[in-house]
Every structure is written in structure tokens, then in C-alpha cells.
Amino acid sequence: MTQQQLEKYLWGAATQLRGTIDAGDYKQYIFPLLFFKRICDVYDEEFEKALEEGDGDLEYATFAEHHHFLVPEGAHWNDVRETTVNVGVALQDAMREIEKANPDTLYGIFGDASWTNKNRLSDETLTNLIEHYSQHKLSLSNVADDKLGNAYEYLIKEFADDSGHTAAEFYTNRTVVKLMTLIMNPQPGESVYDPTCGSGGLLLNCALHLKEEGKEYRTLKLYGQEINLLTSAIARMNMFMHGIEEFSIVRGDTLAKPAFLHNDALKTFNVILANPPYSIKAWDQKSFANDPYGRNLWGVPPQGCADYAFQQHIHKSMDPNNGRYAILWPHGILFRDMEAEMRKKMVQEDQIEAVIGLGANLFYNSPMEAMILVGNNNKPQERKGKVLFINGKADVVYNKGLAYLTPEHIDKFYKAFKAFVDIPHYAKVATIEEILSHNGNMNINFYVKRENSNADLSFGKAFREWNESGDKLKESMTNLFEVLQ
Incomplete structure (x- = not known):
């Protein structure tokens, strides 16, 4: 199959669910089913290869070292396919057995979808789904990791388009992800962390970039850490579908119970990429005030907005020698009064390297404007005491209600970040002192003056010119009348 045919085939399963369940719930059934099929087809392929190597020795072909994942007897796709009554029970049991057989890698990966609820999914609907995916072998020889991984990303995007407000939970605009990855420039052997990883797109992109x-x-x-059970499972599946096996994605609340610790302190990382949830109100502010990991180093954020709780968590999670981050935030964290004191302390740390303003509509189902906050605790000498502001609000393309960055836009942003110099009406290098003179306000418009930001002066100039031309006209008309008279 071509990439397009594969995507059409995989998305075709979702059409079986239309009218049966809400579009926002498709993912909790389609992704586990697809992953179940992939595991079984790859297992069969590996079994045949081992059988050939072992001269037909069946026991040899089942040895764990020949397989990515073990598929226990009775838990294969074909076993479920042969079931005609209580198909949901058979599916659920098979998935649980596979999780048990691979505890270190697949525990809980199939999520907690209600496969046995016949009011939602009848035997007929499940049989149709299974038959749809039985049309093609999803083995490695038929569908390589790259191709299936791309198709899986396509499905994530389609579900985001289809599911309305839930999209932001697990999908970050891929063109923005590309820009963030370029700026971070991850290197082989480095550690990469996303404290609110969603479907794992930011982490995955680092590996694919290399x-x-x-x-x-x-x-x-x-x-990666992700609070939502289903979304964390989707992230793990996403890694495996792309052929990435060296990762640790844990389900849990990053602010309340960070998953990655070292000697009772937060584990630190070379690269941190994140698109945290914005302005969440339901978080444990009281515990953060006495945080055992010392994350409240600038202060305690207000109950109604946890943004600076995440920002301080990220700051504290940077490798002390070579830590850097690129965080996607709305512009509010740059200038809101309620966080002014914390923001000033953040600026004084001199770890903010750049503030990159993006255009509107790059967040799913939101006209909000985004910006990328870039931090580095090992700034080059020539960048110390300085912050680069980029106003790229105009560098965005709109198509059918969606916004994205073109390769040219990404290149423009990246080159401006690398150059770290003033570019008229686009980029400005400001000193820490200058920012603090604005009381720590990092509103990009304070530093980068757009061409139309001098609108009053332009209007004044135009008004003067209009007056002058009026006087000239009046003078010439007077002269004409004198001549005629």
C-alpha cells in the first residue's frame, strides 16, 4: 500500500463507528485495536522467520528472544476473529493477556475502553471492525515502522479534527513541534523530557529529527508523563508504532506526583519540550507551597492558574550543566500582573534565551496566539544577560480553518534564533536590565516594533502632507482665477 492508501485503510475503521459512539471516543477503540493487530502480525512474521532458522522447530520459534512482544496462546488476533458471540469479552481478555505476558513494556497499554458494553459496541460492530483490519497484514515487511508511524500520526490528527474541544489534550500542531525540535537540537545520547506529553509527539519528533x-x-x-490514562497509552503505542523502544512514559499528575526522581530529588534532563495545559484551576496549590522538591523557588502561583507551577517544574528539571527547554505557552504568562513577581525572578535567573511570538489559530479549536519560551542554563557567553524577542505573528498560513507554519516560516524563525541580532520590525535583542525596567514585562510588543506600530506618526505625516497639498491646490486655484480675471 502507498502511504495514502494505508491512511485511508486505517481511517476506514472509524467510519464503522459513526453514529454508534461520539467522535471524541473513537480513539479509545481504534488505537488499541490497531496496535493489537500490529503486535500479532509482527509476532507471526517473527515466528515464521525463527521457524525457518530453527529448521521447523516449533518450540524454538516461540522463544522470547525472537520476538518484540509475546502473544500468549489463545490471545492472538485470529482467536478473537473466530469469536462470534461476546466479541468484546474476547477482545478485552486477549489484550489483558498480552499485557500480562509483556509486563515491562506493555502493562496497561490497551487502556480501559468498555469493550464489553454492548449498548455502545454490539457484536456486529466489533466483528465489522475486526474484519476491516483483517484485510491487510500489518507486518514489518508489509508496512515498515516509518510508514505505519506516519499513518498513526495521521490518525491522531484526524481524531483531533473530528473530536472538537478534546483535541488539545493529545495533539500539538506538528509544524510548531518541528520548529521547537530544531531550536532544541537534541543530540545522540541526550535525555529528552516532556512533563505533559499527550500523545508523545514532541518526544517522538526528537528521535525522528536525529x-x-x-x-x-x-x-x-x-x-514523558501524562495525567490521562488513554492519552498516555496512545503515547506509548505511538512510540512502538514508530519503532522507538527506548522510552519511559508514565501516567500520573506531574505537579502532584512527578514520576521521574533521582535520590529523592527531581531527575534532570538535557532537553525539555512541552505544551502544558493552560491556566488549570484544579491543582493542589497548598502542597506546592510546601513542595518537597523545591519547585516553588520563585513563589506559589495563584489557585486559578497553574502555569508558573509547570514553568518552575520545568526550570527545576533542567540538567544543571546543559539543560535547555522550549515551551509552548499563550502570551499571558509574559505580562499578567498576578505573576509579575515570579516572572521577575525568572528573568533575573538569566536562563530565558528567546521569546518567539507565533500567529493565531495554531492551537486546535482556539484562535489564541501562541509563543515559544526558550530557556538555556548554559547560554553562550555572547547571549548572557540578553533575551531575543521575535514577533512572527504574520508568519502563518490558514487553510480550511487550520493554521500551520510552512517550511519557509520555520526556516525564518530558526535563522533569526541562530543569528540572535536585531532585525527591523521582526527581532530585537533586549538586555535583562531593559526587561526589568519594564517590571519584568516580556510582552513582545514592548521590544519589537512592528511597521504599523508607529501608526500615529504615519497618520500625522499623512495629515501634514494632505494639508500641504491642500494649500498648494488653493494657491494654484487662486493664481488661475487671477489669470482668468
Whole structure:
């Protein structure tokens, strides 16, 4: 199959569910089913290969070392396919058995979908789904990791388009992810962390970026935490579908109970990429005030907005020698009064390297404007005491209600970040002192003056010119009348 045919085939399963369940719930059934099929088809392929190597020795072909994942007897796709009554029970049991057989890698990966609820999914609907995915073998020889991984990303995007307000939970605009990855420039062997990883797109992109550059991507250490059970499972499946096996994605609340610790302190990472949830109100502010990991180093954020709780968590999670981050935030964290004191302390740390303003509509189902906050605790000498502001609000393309960055836009942003110089009406290098003179306000418009920001002066100039031309006209008309008279 071509990439397009594969995507059409995989998305075709979702059409079986239309009218049966809400579009926002498709993912909790389609992703586990697809992953179940992939595991079984790859297992069969590996079994045949081992059987050939072992001269037909069946026992030899079942040895764990020949398989990515073990599929216990009775838990294969074909076993479920042969079931005609209580199909949901058979599916659920098979998935649980596979999880048990692979506790270190697949525990809980199939999520907690209600496969046995016949009011939602009848035997007929499930049989149709299973038959749809039985049309093609999803083995490695038929569908390579790259191709299936791309198709899986396509499904994530389609579900985001289809599911309305839930999209932001698990999908970050991929063109923005590309820009963030370029700026971070992860290297082989480094650790990469996303404290609110969603479907794992930011982490995954780091590995794929190295792969595209022909560098050793398998030594990259990927870590993620995600509060939502289903979304964390989707993230893990996403890694496996792309052929990435060295990762640790843990379900849990990052602020209340961070998953990655070292000697009772927060584990630190070389690269942190994140698109945290914005302005959440339901968080444990009281515990953060006495945080055992010392994350309240600038202060305690207000109950109604946890943004600076995440920002301080990220700051505290940077590798002390070579830590850097790129965080996607709404512009509010740059200038809101309620966080002014914390923001000033953040600026004084001199770890903010750049503030990159993006255009509107890059968040799913939201006209909100985004910006990327770039931090680095090992700034080059020439960047110390300085912050680069980029106003790229105009560098965005709109198509059918969606916004994205073109390769040209990404290149423009990246080159401006690398150059770290003033560019009229686009980029400005400001000193820490200058920012603090604005009381720590990092509103991009304070620093980068757009061409139309001098509108009053332009209007004044135009008004003067209009007056002058009026006087000239009046003078010439007077002269004409004198001549005629």
C-alpha cells in the first residue's frame, strides 16, 4: 500500500463507528485495536522467520528472544476473529493477556475502553471492525515502522479534527513541534523530557529529527508523563508504532506526583519540550507551597492558574550543566500582573534565551496566539544577560480553518534564533536590565516594533502632507482665477 492508501485503510475503521459512539471516543477503540493487530502480525512474521532458522522447530520459534512482544496462546488476533458471540469479552481478555505476558513494556497499554458494553459496541460492530483490519497484514515487511508511524500520526490528527474541544489534550500542531525540535537540537545520547506529553509527539519528533539527520537516534533517552490514562497509552503505542523502544512514559499528575526522581530529588534532563495545559484551576496549590522538591523557588502561583507551577517544574528539571527547554505557552504568562513577581525572578535567573511570538489559530479549536519560551542554563557567553524577542505573528498560513507554519516560516524563525541580532520590525535583542525596567514585562510588543506600530506618526505625516497639498491646490486655484480675471 502507498502511504495514502494505508491512511485511508486505517481511517476506514472509524467510519464503522459513526453514529454508534461520539467522535471524541473513537480513539479509545481504534488505537488499541490497531496496535493489537500490529503486535500479532509482527509476532507471526517473527515466528515464521525463527521457524525457518530453527529448521521447523516449533518450540524454538516461540522463544522470547525472537520476538518484540509475546502473544500468549489463545490471545492472538485470529482467536478473537473466530469469536462470534461476546466479541468484546474476547477482545478485552486477549489484550489483558498480552499485557500480562509483556509486563515491562506493555502493562496497561490497551487502556480501559468498555469493550464489553454492548449498548455502545454490539457484536456486529466489533466483528465489522475486526474484519476491516483483517484485510491487510500489518507486518514489518508489509508496512515498515516509518510508514505505519506516519499513518498513526495521521490518525491522531484526524481524531483531533473530528473530536472538537478534546483535541488539545493529545495533539500539538506538528509544524510548531518541528520548529521547537530544531531550536532544541537534541543530540545522540541526550535525555529528552516532556512533563505533559499527550500523545508523545514532541518526544517522538526528537528521535525522528536525529533519524532524518542520519544520526544515532536510538541512544536518545525519552521520558514523558501524562495525567490521562488513554492519552498516555496512545503515547506509548505511538512510540512502538514508530519503532522507538527506548522510552519511559508514565501516567500520573506531574505537579502532584512527578514520576521521574533521582535520590529523592527531581531527575534532570538535557532537553525539555512541552505544551502544558493552560491556566488549570484544579491543582493542589497548598502542597506546592510546601513542595518537597523545591519547585516553588520563585513563589506559589495563584489557585486559578497553574502555569508558573509547570514553568518552575520545568526550570527545576533542567540538567544543571546543559539543560535547555522550549515551551509552548499563550502570551499571558509574559505580562499578567498576578505573576509579575515570579516572572521577575525568572528573568533575573538569566536562563530565558528567546521569546518567539507565533500567529493565531495554531492551537486546535482556539484562535489564541501562541509563543515559544526558550530557556538555556548554559547560554553562550555572547547571549548572557540578553533575551531575543521575535514577533512572527504574520508568519502563518490558514487553510480550511487550520493554521500551520510552512517550511519557509520555520526556516525564518530558526535563522533569526541562530543569528540572535536585531532585525527591523521582526527581532530585537533586549538586555535583562531593559526587561526589568519594564517590571519584568516580556510582552513582545514592548521590544519589537512592528511597521504599523508607529501608526500615529504615519497618520500625522499623512495629515501634514494632505494639508500641504491642500494649500498648494488653493494657491494654484487662486493664481488661475487671477489669470482668468
